[in-house]
Amino acid sequence: MASRCVASTFSPPVHSFAPRTSMATVGLLSCPLNTLKTQSIARSFSILSLSASRKPLTKSLLVRSVATPAEGVAVFDDMVSGTDRKYYMLGGKGGVGKTSCAASLAVKFANNGHPTLVVSTDPAHSLSDSFAQDLTGGTLVPVEGPDAPLFALEINPEKAREEFRSATKKNGGTGVKDFMDGMGLGMLAEQLGELKLGELLDTPPPGLDEAIAISKVIQFLESQEYSMFTRIVFDTAPTGHTLRLLSLPDFLDASIGKILKLRQKIASATSAIKSVFGQEEARPDAADKLERLRERMIKVRELFRDTDSTEFVIVTIPTVMAVSESSRLHASLKKENVPVKSLIVNQILPPSVSDCKFCAMKRKDQMRALDMIRGDPELSSLTLIQAPLVDVEIRGVPALRFLGDIIWK
Ligand SMILES: Nc1ncnc2c1ncn2[C@@H]1O[C@H](COP(=O)(O)OP(=O)(O)OP(=O)(O)O)[C@@H](O)[C@H]1O
Incomplete structure (x- = not known):
C-alpha cells in the first residue's frame, strides 16, 4: 500500500499558542512512521556554512549536516549585538516566506531587548496576517506579545x-x-x-x-x-x-x-x-x-549600501526556480554594493527516518536545489540558514517566536 503523508494531529487554534516552553507542540510535516520530536528538529535545523564542504548532499549527509548545531556561525549574535541602529531587509521571490522570516526576526530582536520596528513596503501587505493582529493604517502600531517594544508599520505605497x-x-x-x-x-x-x-x-x-x-x-x-x-x-x-x-x-x-x-x-x-x-x-x-x-x-x-548599518537577507526555498532567482538577486545586489551575508533556505522537509513516496521525491528535489546552491558561484559564499517546513501556519507572536528560535541562531 502506498504510504501517505499525515500532518501532526496537534493543530493549535490561531491565538492559543502557549509561551515558548510549550511551542514544541507545533508540528513538523511527518510521515506515518516518523515520530521525530519537534524540539530535536529545531535543534538539528541550523545554520551551516556552505563553504564547509563541496561534496554533493546525499540524504544521510544532509541529516548529518543539519544535525550539527550552528557552532561557530553565530549569525544572530552578530545581528543582535550593539545598540546602534541597524537595518535588515528581507527579500526574495514571492511566497517563499519573507514575511514570516522578517516578522520572526523582529520578534527575536524585541525579545532580546531591542526596541524594534518591522515595516512592510510590499504593496500586498501580510504583516497583519503574520502577527494575527490588525496592523493596518499606515502608522506605527504596537505589536502585542514581545518583551521589548515592537511596532509594525504597513506603508501604503x-x-x-x-x-x-x-x-x-x-x-x-x-x-x-x-x-x-x-x-x-x-x-x-x-x-x-x-x-x-x-x-x-x-x-x-x-x-x-x-x-x-x-x-x-x-x-x-x-x-x-x-x-x-x-x-x-x-x-x-x-x-x-x-x-x-x-x-x-x-x-x-x-x-x-x-x-x-x-x-x-x-x-x-x-x-x-x-x-x-x-x-x-x-x-x-x-x-x-x-x-x-x-x-x-x-x-x-x-541606506541600502551602508555596510555598517544595513544587511540584506535573501530568503528562498529549495526549488530550482527559487534558487535561480536568488542567484540573480544576489548578483544584482552585489553589483549595486548592497551588503548580503546570509541566505535563508526556508521550508526544507525535516529529517526523517522513513519517508513516504511523496516525501522521498520531494526530499530528492530539495537535495538537488541545495546542491545547486552549493555549486552556485553567487550563493556559495553566503552563510546558509536552513529553516524547516512546519505543518501549521506560522501566525501570531508565539508561533513567530518559535520559528525565530529555529532560524535565527
Ligand atoms: N517554514 C515554513 N513552514 C510552513 N509554512 C511556512 C513556512 N514559511 C512560510 N510559511 C507559510 O507560507 C506562506 C507564505 O509565507 P509568507 O507570507 O511569509 O511569504 P512571503 O514571501 O512574504 O509572501 P509574499 O511574497 O506573498 O509577500 C504563509 O502561509 C506562511 O505561513
Whole structure:
C-alpha cells in the first residue's frame, strides 16, 4: 500500500499558542512512521556554512549536516549585538516566506531587548496576517506579545506616491505639463520628453512606490519621537521590485537633477519675462517636492549600501526556480554594493527516518536545489540558514517566536 503523508494531529487554534516552553507542540510535516520530536528538529535545523564542504548532499549527509548545531556561525549574535541602529531587509521571490522570516526576526530582536520596528513596503501587505493582529493604517502600531517594544508599520505605497503627486496636480492640471507650466517651462515640456519625468509622475516606474515608502520610513525615523528604535526590519516586495528599486535612485537622480538644473539655468530669464508681463511667481511646490524626493531617494540608496548599518537577507526555498532567482538577486545586489551575508533556505522537509513516496521525491528535489546552491558561484559564499517546513501556519507572536528560535541562531 502506498504510504501517505499525515500532518501532526496537534493543530493549535490561531491565538492559543502557549509561551515558548510549550511551542514544541507545533508540528513538523511527518510521515506515518516518523515520530521525530519537534524540539530535536529545531535543534538539528541550523545554520551551516556552505563553504564547509563541496561534496554533493546525499540524504544521510544532509541529516548529518543539519544535525550539527550552528557552532561557530553565530549569525544572530552578530545581528543582535550593539545598540546602534541597524537595518535588515528581507527579500526574495514571492511566497517563499519573507514575511514570516522578517516578522520572526523582529520578534527575536524585541525579545532580546531591542526596541524594534518591522515595516512592510510590499504593496500586498501580510504583516497583519503574520502577527494575527490588525496592523493596518499606515502608522506605527504596537505589536502585542514581545518583551521589548515592537511596532509594525504597513506603508501604503500608493498613498505615499499620491501625496507626492498631488503637488503637480494643483490648479486642475495634470502631470508633467502642469508642473512644467507652473515653473514657466511649458514650452520646454516636449523637448524634455526624453527625461521621462512625465512617466515618472503619471505612470511611475516600478519601484517608485516602494522607494517612496522606504523614504517615508526614513522620514519617520529621523524624528526624535522614533529615535528609540535600534532595529528596523523591512519585509520587502518580491525580487523584481527590489531590483528596480535599486536602480531607481540613479534614474531619479538623473531625471530630477537635470530638470532642476535646467530650471535654475533659465530661472533668471523666466523671472525677467514674468516681471515684464506681471505674472505671479512660479509655484515652488512641485520643484521643492521633486528636490526633496531626490534627496530622500539618495538617502534610500545610501541606506541600502551602508555596510555598517544595513544587511540584506535573501530568503528562498529549495526549488530550482527559487534558487535561480536568488542567484540573480544576489548578483544584482552585489553589483549595486548592497551588503548580503546570509541566505535563508526556508521550508526544507525535516529529517526523517522513513519517508513516504511523496516525501522521498520531494526530499530528492530539495537535495538537488541545495546542491545547486552549493555549486552556485553567487550563493556559495553566503552563510546558509536552513529553516524547516512546519505543518501549521506560522501566525501570531508565539508561533513567530518559535520559528525565530529555529532560524535565527
Ligand atoms: N517554514 C515554513 N513552514 C510552513 N509554512 C511556512 C513556512 N514559511 C512560510 N510559511 C507559510 O507560507 C506562506 C507564505 O509565507 P509568507 O507570507 O511569509 O511569504 P512571503 O514571501 O512574504 O509572501 P509574499 O511574497 O506573498 O509577500 C504563509 O502561509 C506562511 O505561513
